[in-house]
Amino acid sequence: GIEAFRRRLASVPRDAGLRGANVGINREGADPERDYPALIGAVAPHVDYAVVNVSSPNTPGLRDLQGEGPLRSILAAIAESVPRPPPLFVKIAPDLSPSGLESVVETCVTQGAAGLIVSNTTLSRPPGLRSPRSAEPGGLSGAPMFRLSTALLARAHLLARGRLTLIGCGGVSTGEQALAKIRAGAKLVQLYTAFAFDGPALLPRLKRELASALRSSGFAEVDQAIGTGADRLALL
Secondary structure (H helix, E strand, C coil), rough: HHHHHHHHHCCCCEEEECCEECCCCCCCCCCHHHHHHHHHHHHHHHHEEEEEEECCCCCCHHHHCCCCCHHHHHHHHHHHHHHCCCCCEEEEEEEEEEEEHHHHHHHHHHHHCCCCEEECCCCCCCCCCCCCCCCCCCCCCCCHHHHHHHHHHCCCCCHHCCCCCCEEECCCHHHHHHHHHHCCCEEEEEHHHHHHHHHHHHHHHHHHHHHHHHHCCHHHHHHHCCCHHHHHHHHC
């Protein structure tokens, strides 16, 4: 799969916008210290950043790689094997314990990762879900995980103390929610579920709403808002 993906990446002009690649290992027969460097090396010439995904809930055992030892080994193997890696972001689970989050933050700092993506989908099922399929296995995305992922983002910001760039992800469908991610500590915000439902038309609306929310909150630009609500949002 990676070779087909690499060819498609290579066919897109580099001036087509900021581009990242999110890579993870296979469900079976994987060797993390071999496979992550190979994947990052394959996409490195074609992306502006790469994501080391160690948090998909649908790959058995993958979240164990968020532990200090496995994550340190993976990042060290990438540094050793890939001559010019792009900035690396580690994508983490929203279900991390406080000690697990602290370990991930410190490991990323010491191993030279650029930052974190907070977060992947959750295995938890918040109260109030109405779908008859809500008890099915797998990761839950979208609106129900906004509070959980935003609180984890704020805690990551407080732990990182400016040493990592944070990307907020999880449940964003309005400009006000994007601003909440920024105030929790995100320098960038990613979309997934809302984009899948609303398509590209979502983006100009979100930008207008974000600009309005920034003005209403007294901020002239995004950078002024980063982390300003982390203490409060960490308690969500």
